[in-house]
Amino acid sequence: MCGIVGITDHREAARLTHLALFSQQHRGQESAGIAVAQGAVLRVHRAMGLVQDVLGGLDFTAFKGKAAVGHVRYSTAGGSLLENAQPLSMQGVRGAVAVAHNGNLVNAVELRQALERDGAIFQGTTDTEVILHLVARAPGTYEEAVATALQQCRGSFSLVFLVISEGRTRMIAVRDPWGFRPLVVGKLGRGMAFASETCALDMIGARFIRELEPGEMVVAESGRMSSSRPFRAERSAACVFEQVYFARPDSVVFGATVQAARTEMGRQLAQQMAGVKADAVVPVPDSGVHAALGFAAASGIPFQMGLIRNHYVGRTFIQPSQVMRELSVRMKLHPVREVLENRRVVLVDDSIVRGTTSRKIVRLLRRCRVKEVHLAISSPPIIGPCYYGIDTPAEDQLIAANKTNAEIAKFLGVESLTYLEQDRLLGAVRTAARRRPAPPDYCTACFSRDYPTDVPTVPLGRVGRTSLPVLAGGTA
Amino acid sequence: MCGIVGITDHREAARLTHLALFSQQHRGQESAGIAVAQGAVLRVHRAMGLVQDVLGGLDFTAFKGKAAVGHVRYSTAGGSLLENAQPLSMQGVRGAVAVAHNGNLVNAVELRQALERDGAIFQGTTDTEVILHLVARAPGTYEEAVATALQQCRGSFSLVFLVISEGRTRMIAVRDPWGFRPLVVGKLGRGMAFASETCALDMIGARFIRELEPGEMVVAESGRMSSSRPFRAERSAACVFEQVYFARPDSVVFGATVQAARTEMGRQLAQQMAGVKADAVVPVPDSGVHAALGFAAASGIPFQMGLIRNHYVGRTFIQPSQVMRELSVRMKLHPVREVLENRRVVLVDDSIVRGTTSRKIVRLLRRCRVKEVHLAISSPPIIGPCYYGIDTPAEDQLIAANKTNAEIAKFLGVESLTYLEQDRLLGAVRTAARRRPAPPDYCTACFSRDYPTDVPTVPLGRVGRTSLPVLAGGTA
Amino acid sequence: MCGIVGITDHREAARLTHLALFSQQHRGQESAGIAVAQGAVLRVHRAMGLVQDVLGGLDFTAFKGKAAVGHVRYSTAGGSLLENAQPLSMQGVRGAVAVAHNGNLVNAVELRQALERDGAIFQGTTDTEVILHLVARAPGTYEEAVATALQQCRGSFSLVFLVISEGRTRMIAVRDPWGFRPLVVGKLGRGMAFASETCALDMIGARFIRELEPGEMVVAESGRMSSSRPFRAERSAACVFEQVYFARPDSVVFGATVQAARTEMGRQLAQQMAGVKADAVVPVPDSGVHAALGFAAASGIPFQMGLIRNHYVGRTFIQPSQVMRELSVRMKLHPVREVLENRRVVLVDDSIVRGTTSRKIVRLLRRCRVKEVHLAISSPPIIGPCYYGIDTPAEDQLIAANKTNAEIAKFLGVESLTYLEQDRLLGAVRTAARRRPAPPDYCTACFSRDYPTDVPTVPLGRVGRTSLPVLAGGTA
């Protein structure tokens, strides 16, 4: 999971990249970075941490330049290393390139091994570095080289390249032929803005133009944009989990406003659960709020904030001692006794992965003497790992791949458990899409194991950890 | 505005104080601190910053001890100095004392000047240091000294003293005779827990016993608790703003669950605005959420999350350049176009102070082409400054003290503006109080200028800034 | 051991104080701080660490003002706490005061206990805070109050007070009647500069005027200086250890250039050891260099740098594991095999306290197969603790108080051990004094146990640690 940004032909390119990354912080909290074109030189800054930690204190007077790319990262393949923080950059005979990547290649291991046999040197463990090497070795102009390189790649890639070559500065934005991950383009003054989500365009005042098509390559230079289609796939496969959980509610993703899609999922869930007797619909904040509002509207059961989220919880909280462990679950979510005591509640969340967090939340409600908990999940059971950029665990860790619905309900301690049916989910997403005549086909592999591509034989998440001797780094 | 904690007779006193402070972070983000009794020695740690910054990395093995007090501070009187961070501590001939204070004395300047004339040395600029000096100079046991000292103090004080004297460790908790600020006590294993709000008791697994009475002094030692009433006032004056805005929704304050009180305020507001034509009720998150839910339930107008709050916004965000300034308002709140465009909305917030923030929010909505904005405020107009611990500005800064309702509506750019009437507010709070036979009289001075005490002639907020030559400090 | 600075009537008072502290860094490495008079306000910054760590990054534009005091501290009495870092400051009815103190009171415990009985509050554990309380409680002007307060103090105190009162800013510099610690005054443009050592005056380009007399109080204001003598003692007692070890070689202390005094100590030592057969005179760098040069000149034995000091060793070096421990002694001093192998050397150092360091150095030489080591110490055996500001350990830790010369030589593993006789030491210091008609009487208590004052019954070094319940603090 990552967020990417590209800005061209704007005097405040670096600052706007900072803001656009900030608005996409939910797409990755592990590292952040920026690369700016300064004449013939790329200036890069990246570090582990949140956008504000990494870029908030930056001296932007040293990052002047009219084009920039940026990245926020949450590790999928590749470990948690500074060497893996993006944008990655390189210097080649044709010039300098920086790249920001959202996605995951399924043939990264094979590509890397071939490159290593041919004398390539790797600094980190990401598939993005594989892409850079392929580009460096492909002939022709940088546009040609990018197309040639990516034709060898299978899997998900939404990419923004910042290219300095032959005295010109260009941006090349590319989306894989399946269209797994989002990528949008907008108009920003006399320049262009690329981003994973429209919320980033809104933040910087750019006007949304359109989503890149699956398999499309766009080159932006001097405020002009040219498009080509160097990649083809049999069908599109937009990630439905972006709608369910990952994207920000105010973004428009794959033609649908996420907030509307989630509200509609809640409505569908209410129809599916027609007849449930309950006193309140309570969301798990913040991820379940919109579906719970839809559920409440459709069912007539009142919506109530029975759980308050603590927004001061950071990721650095040091684990308290053994005695304290039981208390730690109370730090993030606070139950409101008045709403819960002696009440029957429909608890709404977006998904269940391992089940351990849901179980703790149910226990919190039980401590307030809730009478019944009917758990309503606004997506189908997750039964397969994602190879396209969502950090789901291996199959043996997925509770729905290993237990029946009844067993899961028992494990969680709830009176009933309902997952939204896949057809209803896709119907909800279709209903929410209003601006676009033909909504894309969706990838539902995590719910159906129907993978749109071959899947890796060497597990992707393991590359760089156990299968090969590799470089493990870390720099203060 | 501050939050205080006291723990007695528990092996994990320091860690539990940390957790209890964390759950009261909303009461103060400027500094945090803790004091632990270790045998005959007080060990103190305090610094500027959030609870997790100050205490998250603490080596708690060096803070062993069975009794502790803690504090989070948002400056009111006194400046933003490390010297003002609490708990304050002192060493006297009777032993050692640490104290955590929530509140504000209205006669602090007079008391301090008298003490200085008598040779007292001050390190910081808070009224809490005045209290410590009065205690040090009062005769008798520490209990007697605390009572004697506080009998000279007017204004608001909820205090927890940690006292080591004559080989014994005790805790003295005190609430001023008006009962401005909350202070509750709970049972925690074989010991006791004191806190500003019940949410802190919930966090650490303490069982709520009761609120301290206005004017009550409680001494806790070896798991036992004794009570006395050394202070008297003509009437109680619980701060109604704790219900409107300040306390956490899951806390029980002055006998009412805050969430219920706010929902009821929303209901009352809907009754007051009966007949408003609107398509959606939209809260300003997070402060307006509960009132908006009440409003929606009472009016039948659908509740919608038309504004998304960005929870990554920290206080350290560096102001971008002139060009960027306009963008900065978009960093905290994100409008959802789908909910707003061409719609008539009731926008619900808790209060208006200067009006500048509300104005920016309305503009955000206008950019999404909202059709009508009916602003509903769940409290009356603020027309007077608070002298009892809420950091409201001087009268000339309060928009409602200087403009008519129509002028304010025009300034904000809304179709209509409605403040909840004071009687309805007090009625809502009374309705929400269920556990307690006699709800307290409330202080409504900020809405009515009906101050329960004399008010300072030297403005309290200015002490230590302009009226006297003082110590300004700051330590890394 | 501490270093103090005061600057008056100079636009760059804070920066010059910084530089003057930097040049006195050898007098204390634990904490540093500065206080500046800004109109009617004192602005203070102090923290644990070296001068450059604490003040090197300071925004001096926020520390404008024409008068400042500064302090570097190495703890003696009082623990290693931020609360003990100086300058200390206070706000009283007469105005604001900051103070920097070099020295140690022998009656601090008695004074503190009396103050506590009278309602005084203490923040830290230093005797300097006692002085502040005495000043706050004494009647009259600040000059009168300082004199009255210090008349109650016994022991060593060189003090610089920065006083803001009645719209005027003054500096009061005081030296105790025995004159234990140095304190000099110089002319700096239109203002004055006070410092512990003349090297600080040299650093900032101030012209040395003279040393303050024992028992003298100087008030500096608007470039003028007035003097009085409020304190009397039977005799002067300048600390001879300043000459032996503590002061910087280029300073003039008590009328003598330290470098000249140390060279003369080496000459005297050579006379005392006339007849020693050796191939080289080798100093323990840096403390033994000047005495070794004097020894070589007087004896005709060649001076050689047989030990190289590593200047990158900081105080923060983390102890390596058990296997590494033996190696750690090699980190600070590097023997030069060429100089040592098969040679007879006179090893020159300034003093021996516990003997453990000397023993390790001798072992380093032995590893290079040195033939003979004749250890020459440029001061007499240390047999008594210092109560006047030098951080010597208790008597049972002093090797010379517990072993004969032969036993010490055996413990250290040297062929011979010679201490400079006390008469020769005092003679050397007298010889080096050229500018001053009457050199002071010296305190030699650590060599002779002839203490110029009563000594504390409660050991001073223990105050605030075990004898009383106290405040132990620590703030990030």
Added chain:
Amino acid sequence: MCGIVGITDHREAARLTHLALFSQQHRGQESAGIAVAQGAVLRVHRAMGLVQDVLGGLDFTAFKGKAAVGHVRYSTAGGSLLENAQPLSMQGVRGAVAVAHNGNLVNAVELRQALERDGAIFQGTTDTEVILHLVARAPGTYEEAVATALQQCRGSFSLVFLVISEGRTRMIAVRDPWGFRPLVVGKLGRGMAFASETCALDMIGARFIRELEPGEMVVAESGRMSSSRPFRAERSAACVFEQVYFARPDSVVFGATVQAARTEMGRQLAQQMAGVKADAVVPVPDSGVHAALGFAAASGIPFQMGLIRNHYVGRTFIQPSQVMRELSVRMKLHPVREVLENRRVVLVDDSIVRGTTSRKIVRLLRRCRVKEVHLAISSPPIIGPCYYGIDTPAEDQLIAANKTNAEIAKFLGVESLTYLEQDRLLGAVRTAARRRPAPPDYCTACFSRDYPTDVPTVPLGRVGRTSLPVLAGGTA
């Protein structure tokens, strides 16, 4: 200028590497780093800063492993970037490699351009990265690949490679055929230790075996060492500046103890200046101390420490304001007036580059009213830049390349200026070499412009700055 370390077959390889780097801190203060072999994985840590800053706080339990290499760097070619910090590492099809490099290639630009044309990607701007790419692309085993790669390199390279391949961990140490930079090997328990200087072996308790021969390649594995000679040059060219200035006095370099070589340079200088009338020989500390001792011994003029060096000066000192600038020179060196006033001194230093520092030092002496300054330099005039790793500026910055001796003396403000003649310098170094039958031929190019290799047409120091568009980075 850099220092390198390699440790094999020792359980504490990382800690010992840390200590050995610490002892070579004088060879580079810009960055430090370490790479450890952990099974099949390399673990790397590197950062900007001193050894103690970078490695002092490292959790060595996470750096277990029996082989390690380390590096300290002062930039020559390549800029001051984290990307340039070493050890550099790579992952290839044959396994993983980390390398530490001391030296500078003269054909780095040509090699890099050819590699880029062939699709190689560069992260930083050092020639060491060029070497890694050449190794990755050369066929055969890693030993064969290293030999093949380095046969293409001209210039100076002392290298230690840590290689993990085919389940084995080996170390490959190489010295260029001219032998510009030192590289020694010692026995350490059952393993081996490589280092730039013998002082590093002394620090960790390794027994010095011998210097690597020019053009030698040593492979160490399982405590055994095999040697080969894959590179040839017409003559050896050991850097004489290592003896003059760069190496630590207690090291044995190119067969001579540095301290002895410098003392002998001072003797030769005294002979050359026979007849000079002076009262004292004063070194510029620390670099001139040994030559000054030799001068004093040979001339009979007394040695005196007329300048005291301040060892608290770090590199981070923030430049004070305009008013302060004149004072800043006094921060590092403190003149001792007693030694200088009205005296004729021979001031001894090791070399003059631009002349600006020497001029400031002379001014310091003049302020103390020194009577005459006879400046004696223990090396010839520097007239040519170094292309082999010493960071000398371009010719137009070298004072001796642009002015006559008389002009320089006038510029510096000295009564006379004497440079040691080149024959005397080489004679001194030869005299000091005692352990080795045939001392090497020395490179004296900076004194004679007699370069042992072709010199770069593109100035090496400029690579990566102006001639090419490049990556400029910087990561927190």
